[in-house]
Amino acid sequence: MPTDTDYVRSGLRDVLATMAAFGLALGLLAAVPAALVMGASPAQADQAEEVILEDGAGVIHEPTLREGLTDIDFREPTTVVVWTQRGEAESNLNERLLADARENHPEWISDDGQKWTDGLFIYAIDPEGRLQGVYFGEDRKVGLETQEDIREDAVESLTEANWTQAALDATESAAAVMNRPWYQHPGVWIGGAIVVVVGGIFGGAVAAGRKKxxxxxxxxxxxxxxxxxxxxxxxxxxxxxxxxxxxxxxxxxxxxxxxxxxxxxxxxxxxxxxxxxxxxxxxxxxxxxxxxxxxxxxxxxxxxxxxxxxxxxxxxxxKYPGWPEAWDIQTAPMREDLRQIDELVTGQPKLTADQLTPLRSFRPEAERELERLGAGLETGQISPDEALDGLDSLRVRLTGLLDDYAKAQIDAFATSDAERQTLQGELERERHRASRRPGSILDTVHQPGWFWTATAFHLGYSSGQSHVVTAREQAEASASSSSTGYGSSGGSFSGAGSSSSF
Known part of the structure; x- marks a missing residue:
C-alpha cells in the first residue's frame, strides 16, 4: 500500500511535470514573435518628408535642428513640425497650438476639422511656462502612455534649456514608435517572456545576489x-x-x-x-x-x-633625513583642499560676494602661510610642533569657513525645513566618514569629522542636493498630470496628442 511519502513524491512529480509542460508551451508562445521578426522584411527607413519650424519663442537653432533630423529614420514619410511659443504654466498648450494651427496652418488639420492631418508629427515647447506637447496625425497616433514616454525622453534636455536637442530627442523617440509593427511592440514579448523568466527568476535572483x-x-x-x-x-x-x-x-x-x-x-x-x-x-x-x-x-x-x-x-x-617629505605629507591635505576652493565657489549665482569672498581670499593667505611654515622649519626658526600648530590653525579656519559656506548654500537652495535637514544630514554624514590621510599626524590625533575637507563638503552637498531635486521631481510628478483636451475653444477637435509640464 502506498505510504504518505509515496503520495507526496507522486504529487511533487505531477507538479513538476505540469510546470515543465506549461513552461514549454509558453516558451513556444514566446518564440512566435521572434520567428515573425526574423522572417519579416526590413522596415522602410525614411527621413522627415518635410521639416516646419514655427519658433515663436526664438529658442531653436534651425541649422542644428535640420541637421539632427537627417539622422532620424521614420517608418513612413512624416512631416515634422517644431512649434514654440512663450506662455504661462497655467495656460493650455494644446489649445494654443490648435488656435495657431487654425489661424496660420490649416494644412495641419484634417479636412473635417476634427483631427491632425495624416502624416504629421508636432512637437511643441513653451520655455516660459515650462510645458511641452506631442501631437500626431491620425495615421501616426500612439497611446497616451507612449506619448508620456516620448515627452519623458526630452525632459533632460529641457531642464538644461537645450531646446533644440529636446526637439530632436522627442522626435527620435516618436519616430521609433509611430507605425511600429505589432510584433515589435514590447507587450508582445512580455507575455511570452514572463513565463520563461518566472521559471528561473527566483533561483537566478538568489544566485545573482549571492554572487554579488x-x-x-x-x-x-x-x-x-x-x-x-x-x-x-x-x-x-x-x-x-x-x-x-x-x-x-x-x-x-x-x-x-x-x-x-x-x-x-x-x-x-x-x-x-x-x-x-x-x-x-x-x-x-x-x-x-x-x-x-x-x-x-x-x-x-x-x-x-x-x-x-x-x-x-x-x-x-x-628632523631626521627625509623630514621635508614628512612635512609634505602633513600639508598635503591642506593643499588639496585649497586647490578645490575655486571649484567650490564657481557658478554660485544665488550667493552674494560677501558669502563667496571669505573662501576665495583664504586660499592665497593660506598658501603664503604654508610657505612661511615650511621655510621656518627649514631654517630652524620654528619647531616641528609650532609648524603643526600653524597647520592645525589653518585647517580649523578652513573648517569654520566651510561651515559658514554650507549654511549659505543651504539657505540659498532649500525651500523648506525638510530640504534643509536633508542637505545638513548629507553634509554631516560625509564630513564624519571622510577618510584620514595616511601619515597625517593631525588626522590621526583628532576625531573623525574634526576637520572639514573640500572633498567631503563637495560630496555631501552634491548628495544632499541630488536627494532634494529627486524629492521635488517626485512631488511635481504627483501634483501635475498631462493634458489631453484642447480647451473651451477647441470645440469637438479630438486630434491625438497631449502636453505636460517639465
Missing part, C-alpha cells in the same frame, strides 16, 4: 589582506619609530597614545586574517562572514594608516 555578495566580500577581504600585509612588512620599522618619537612633543605624545594599543590590535587582526583566509570563497556571502570581513578591513586599514603616521611623526619631530 561573494564578490563584494572577496574584494573587501583582498583589501584587508593587502593592508595587513603592509603592516606586517613594516612592523619592525614601526616599533623602532615608536621608540624614538619624542614624548616631550605635544603631537608626539598624542600619536604615541594612539599607538599604545597597536600591538594588541595587530595580534587580533592577525587572528582574523588566519580565520577569514580559511573560509571557502563560496561561503563568503554569509552574513556573519561579511560582517567579520568588514570589521577586519576597517581594523587593518586603521593600523596601516597608523604605522605610516608613526613613521612620519618620528621623522618630522626629530
Amino acid at each position: 555578495q561573494q564578490q563584494k566580500a572577496q574584494a573587501e577581504l583582498d583589501r584587508g589582506n593587502q593592508a595587513f600585509a603592509n603592516v606586517s612588512t613594516d612592523l619592525e620599522a614601526t616599533e623602532l619609530n615608536a621608540h624614538t618619537v619624542p614624548e616631550g612633543s605635544k603631537y608626539g605624545a598624542m600619536v604615541l597614545e594612539r599607538y599604545r594599543t597597536f600591538h594588541e590590535r595587530y595580534v587580533e587582526t592577525a587572528r582574523q586574517n588566519d580565520r577569514l583566509s580559511g573560509i571557502p570563497a563560496k561561503k563568503l556571502h554569509r552574513k556573519e562572514h561579511r560582517r567579520a570581513i568588514t570589521a577586519y578591513l576597517k581594523q587593518a586599514e586603521e593600523l596601516d594608516q597608523l604605522d605610516d603616521t608613526v613613521g612620519s611623526t618620528n621623522t618630522l619631530l626629530n
Whole structure:
C-alpha cells in the first residue's frame, strides 16, 4: 500500500511535470514573435518628408535642428513640425497650438476639422511656462502612455534649456514608435517572456545576489589582506619609530597614545586574517562572514594608516633625513583642499560676494602661510610642533569657513525645513566618514569629522542636493498630470496628442 511519502513524491512529480509542460508551451508562445521578426522584411527607413519650424519663442537653432533630423529614420514619410511659443504654466498648450494651427496652418488639420492631418508629427515647447506637447496625425497616433514616454525622453534636455536637442530627442523617440509593427511592440514579448523568466527568476535572483555578495566580500577581504600585509612588512620599522618619537612633543605624545594599543590590535587582526583566509570563497556571502570581513578591513586599514603616521611623526619631530617629505605629507591635505576652493565657489549665482569672498581670499593667505611654515622649519626658526600648530590653525579656519559656506548654500537652495535637514544630514554624514590621510599626524590625533575637507563638503552637498531635486521631481510628478483636451475653444477637435509640464 502506498505510504504518505509515496503520495507526496507522486504529487511533487505531477507538479513538476505540469510546470515543465506549461513552461514549454509558453516558451513556444514566446518564440512566435521572434520567428515573425526574423522572417519579416526590413522596415522602410525614411527621413522627415518635410521639416516646419514655427519658433515663436526664438529658442531653436534651425541649422542644428535640420541637421539632427537627417539622422532620424521614420517608418513612413512624416512631416515634422517644431512649434514654440512663450506662455504661462497655467495656460493650455494644446489649445494654443490648435488656435495657431487654425489661424496660420490649416494644412495641419484634417479636412473635417476634427483631427491632425495624416502624416504629421508636432512637437511643441513653451520655455516660459515650462510645458511641452506631442501631437500626431491620425495615421501616426500612439497611446497616451507612449506619448508620456516620448515627452519623458526630452525632459533632460529641457531642464538644461537645450531646446533644440529636446526637439530632436522627442522626435527620435516618436519616430521609433509611430507605425511600429505589432510584433515589435514590447507587450508582445512580455507575455511570452514572463513565463520563461518566472521559471528561473527566483533561483537566478538568489544566485545573482549571492554572487554579488561573494564578490563584494572577496574584494573587501583582498583589501584587508593587502593592508595587513603592509603592516606586517613594516612592523619592525614601526616599533623602532615608536621608540624614538619624542614624548616631550605635544603631537608626539598624542600619536604615541594612539599607538599604545597597536600591538594588541595587530595580534587580533592577525587572528582574523588566519580565520577569514580559511573560509571557502563560496561561503563568503554569509552574513556573519561579511560582517567579520568588514570589521577586519576597517581594523587593518586603521593600523596601516597608523604605522605610516608613526613613521612620519618620528621623522618630522626629530628632523631626521627625509623630514621635508614628512612635512609634505602633513600639508598635503591642506593643499588639496585649497586647490578645490575655486571649484567650490564657481557658478554660485544665488550667493552674494560677501558669502563667496571669505573662501576665495583664504586660499592665497593660506598658501603664503604654508610657505612661511615650511621655510621656518627649514631654517630652524620654528619647531616641528609650532609648524603643526600653524597647520592645525589653518585647517580649523578652513573648517569654520566651510561651515559658514554650507549654511549659505543651504539657505540659498532649500525651500523648506525638510530640504534643509536633508542637505545638513548629507553634509554631516560625509564630513564624519571622510577618510584620514595616511601619515597625517593631525588626522590621526583628532576625531573623525574634526576637520572639514573640500572633498567631503563637495560630496555631501552634491548628495544632499541630488536627494532634494529627486524629492521635488517626485512631488511635481504627483501634483501635475498631462493634458489631453484642447480647451473651451477647441470645440469637438479630438486630434491625438497631449502636453505636460517639465
